[in-house]
Amino acid sequence: KRAMLETIKMQGHHISGLLPNPSWGPDMLRLYEHYKSQCEVEVEGGEKQGALWQRLPSYNRSIKYATGGAFLSRTIQSKARLFTRNITEPGAGFEYVLFANKKEQKCVCIFQPGHLLEGPPGHVHGGAIATMIDTVTGSHAVFLYGAIMTANLNINYRSPISLGSTVLVESTVDKMEGRKTLLSCKVTSTDGSKLYTEATVIFGKLNNLFKLKCLNKDC
């Protein structure tokens, strides 16, 4: 039993902890260092200095995210894995890291799509782009408002994204309307000059992550 626990802990560590990994290209590394350098830094006595940015953790199950990464004994046997963290080979699937800026209500994701995300030859599948847009805006909304579920996803694909390239996925809050949160999302080149994809996303707020019913209703 202890061995199983260790394995699961190691898997979690492998997926959520080891940032960056050897598959990251120079663009991904540079941007990661750029945002990391603006994150909270511990000063004397373990206190944290206020900072613009904060890295959002990414676990291999959203249930871990909802509980701050705590180990849940009732899911110990479960083989379920977060869709974006189901490929273990570094660089083959979704390589990404998220940073949030609470003051500006903004979230930035550095995303390096791997060769297993192919749609059109040599380019990223529209569904993989949709997945990252849902993930970035969803993580952003969870960070700001707690448990949510996607209600609407509206994506305009402007230009195809090459496999192995590095892009920025940026989420901004448009407004809160009752229990709904509206966000905008853009996928651009790392210098922001080229727009690949843009989207609007609506999330419904939940009282509890386990209450998965009554979406798209004002309940």
Add this chain to the structure above:
Amino acid sequence: KRAMLETIKMQGHHISGLLPNPSWGPDMLRLYEHYKSQCEVEVEGGEKQGALWQRLPSYNRSIKYATGGAFLSRTIQSKARLFTRNITEPGAGFEYVLFANKKEQKCVCIFQPGHLLEGPPGHVHGGAIATMIDTVTGSHAVFLYGAIMTANLNINYRSPISLGSTVLVESTVDKMEGRKTLLSCKVTSTDGSKLYTEATVIFGKLNNLFKLKCLNKDC
């Protein structure tokens, strides 16, 4: 070299040919048999009898689909894999089979999402649902009109889908407008009584699958 060729052929066969596999549940199998029984049947002399439905092949790269599954020597070394066929463990990822009905301009997909597609605990990730909607409507549009690229994807998520369940993804053609094709898509329970997700999708027609530029423009 021959060994490599054989391996690649076998991989292709494994992924595109072995339908159904042992992970398919009773609902998936029953629906597969239902549509298959309405497909073309070879009669005496190898001629094909007209039939309502036709199974759409699914390869591990769309470049194979575009060439009718032909082997392409220049991509022999490529590790790229179609996003929906990148998980080799049966039942773990996207289990699906597609049938098209040319007369009714309709396409049906039987979809059994596996445990590696998790979003909310125990349920399918919104991005994985978006991926299947893009795949079904995209395959449908390719079947009817040839090479296309997704221009817009607009999805309403009504109710979460449990991991391991079987659902129907149905695509219908709304209209053709110049070089654009508009389709509607619904994800329902296998008896059609429960609506999980609905979407509209716009595709831009391409002259050539390798011409990946100029989307969302009337070019």
